[in-house]
Amino acid sequence: TLFRSVTDIIHPDNITLAERSAQTIGLKVAGIDFITPDISRSWKEIGGGICEINASPGLRPHWIGNPERNVVTPIFNTIFPEGENGRIPIALITGSNGKTTTTRMVDHILRAAGHISGCVTTDGITINGEEILQGDVAGAGGAELVLREPTVTAASLESSRGGLLKRGIYTKKCDVAAILNVDNDHIGIDGIESLDQMASLKRNIIETATKKIILNAEDERCLKMSYDFPVEKVILFSMKQDAEGLKKHRNSGGTIVTLEQTKNKESIVIEVNGKTSKIIATDNIPATFKSLVRHNITNALAAAALGYGMEINLKTIAEGLKNFTPTLKDSSGRFNVIDDLPVRCLFEFAHNTPAIETTLKSIPNFTKKGSNICAFTCPGNRPDEHFDNFAKSFAGHFDKYICFERVEWRRGHKEGDISKRFAEALMKYGVSNDNIMQCPTQNEAMNVAANIAKTDDLIAIFGTDARYSLPQIRSAFKKLQTLLERM
Structure with a gap:
């Protein structure tokens, strides 16, 4: 016959060479033209090599060579693994203040969890911690670059007011979304004339969350939004353990992230179904400068809540916060x-x-x-x-x-x-x-x-x-x- 199937007799060394060649040029599916005297023997032993790699391989020769073999299903299973929906975990973060630092903290938590994380802020884009672009890209443009990057397995995306106004929401769904606060910034610009209008704009972010919504219990507009969603979907955070909104949410069975003081040790804790679990002592988070920079504790509370909402375990959340330093590399321009x-x-x-x-x-x-x-x-x-x-x-x-x-x-x-x-x-x-x-x-x-x-x-x-x-x-x-x- 013109074509003969040799799939079952290819030597493992030849398979490895073909796989590495395809991976090197970024292809998940490739047609490899391999020249060798005997495909069942290693190229290391008898010589041979690759003369061509096709990005769009033809499947017809494989069907002709072995009509009984299912050629298509293994390819589809490689591209779309069973049980996966083709989406990656995404966190969206907005607010008036603290969103860049919180977004970066979440990025570190995702990387601690083993992800290749794409991070977008008003300072630029990083992929797995390496800066690939500088500048304010906290909107659709930056998000598109990260979400199209084939190596990225999770994303932490800052969503700025300007980005939302110019191009709106850039993803139909995300796993978790947070509004950190609604403060008096950019009021009177681009048609936003009041704090309520600003809150309405930022609310669009949390409408896309499929798993958890994270809101600041100390911000009256954030707290008001929390009442519009099922209590089990909302995580409230607050520096004040006895904040009125926090107590009401706790009593309704909601999840909260707050501070706990024990034996002169201040810790970030999470309360779920009445059970309190410690995440990390605040003085173990470098960005807090031994708990002296209080606003970065607030940011860490939000980041911890986002990490929990993405189903990351508490030990890994703590590791991510420990890895985040107040240096130019990790947190440029933020204290x-x-x-x-x-x-x-x-x-x-x-x-x-x-x-x-x-x-x-x-x-x-x-x-x-x-x-x-x-x-x-x-x-x-x-x-x-x-x-x-x-x-x-x-x-x-x-x-x-x-x-x-x-x-x-x-x-x-x-x-x-x-x-x-x-x-x-x-x-x-x-x-x-x-x-x-x-x-x-x-x-x-x-x-x-x-x-x-x-x-x-x-x-x-x-x-x-x-x-x-x-x-x-x-x-x-x-x-x-x-x-x-x-x-």
């Missing part, structure tokens, strides 16, 4: 404390009033004996009252202020407009003009900060990504040191 410069520097992306006020509560734990210097900015497209509230939050917390602008954040403002508005607002709230400096660019602000700082001072930099501002201030200190050495 990064840098101590290898002449002066301690703290980088924090927070650029709305609630986030600023939350972060300021942790700042005293990191000050030294000297002065506290604050450099800050925010996007120029915020409503007028935002600039005033921003300055009001900062006033009185620092000794010196550097108001600066990011060129890409001017958004219609002329050079100097934003820094001037901040300076005027600071003076309105009692800050002396002598302690306020204005800079038209971020780089100039880093130079000014380095020049005015002294040993034991703290420089806190808000509204910037440390991946860019840290090299700038490092360069400024280096130039200053070179200048001093020449004097």
Whole structure:
């Protein structure tokens, strides 16, 4: 006959070579043209090799060679394994503040569970912890890149307000979804005029969850949403074990994630059907800086709830949170404390009033004996009252202020407009003009900060990504040191 089936006599070494060749070029199904004197003997023994790999192999020769063999079913079972639906576990995270850090924490939990995790945030995309794209892609564009990646086995996706407004929900279903909070940010922009409208926009995320919905029991709008879903589907989290919404949910048989204090040890715990289980002590989570950075404990509560909702065991959730560090690699721009410069520097992306006020509560734990210097900015497209509230939050917390602008954040403002508005607002709230400096660019602000700082001072930099501002201030200190050495 023209074709003869040799499937049952192929030597294992030849099978391995063919499989590895297909895997190398990323094919699950491939037609391998193998030249050898005897397919039943190893290519290592008698020679031979592959001359062609077909991405769309023809099956007809195999049917002709052995009409009794079922060729199609094994191929389908490889592509669509029995019991699987072709989907990967997906977590969607939204909110006004904390969503980037929470998304990254979930990414670490997924990787601790053995997944090749795709993570999308307003800072970029990582696949299995490796950055493949920088920039704000927390929407449909970033999600599509991750969900199309064939190696990804689970995804943690931040969903920003802008992404939802521009392209809406980008997946029909997800396993778990969380709304962390609904705060006063982006109100008055793009048609969102109230907190209730913002809550309605973010609610679209949790409507897609098939397993669990995670909500903040301390946020009145999140708590209100929880009543619209079956109690068994909702997981509430709260820093306060006795929060009213938490107690009601617990008494109704709902699952909660909260804090428990025992023998001077604070731990994240989960309560399911009246049974309390410890997940991890808060001081064992590096991002909390030994429990000093309280807002990252809140983020860890949400991440733990999301992990549990994805049916990951508590030990693995704890491992993921332990692996998440407040470094530039794991958590760029989110409370990064840098101590290898002449002066301690703290980088924090927070650029709305609630986030600023939350972060300021942790700042005293990191000050030294000297002065506290604050450099800050925010996007120029915020409503007028935002600039005033921003300055009001900062006033009185620092000794010196550097108001600066990011060129890409001017958004219609002329050079100097934003820094001037901040300076005027600071003076309105009692800050002396002598302690306020204005800079038209971020780089100039880093130079000014380095020049005015002294040993034991703290420089806190808000509204910037440390991946860019840290090299700038490092360069400024280096130039200053070179200048001093020449004097």
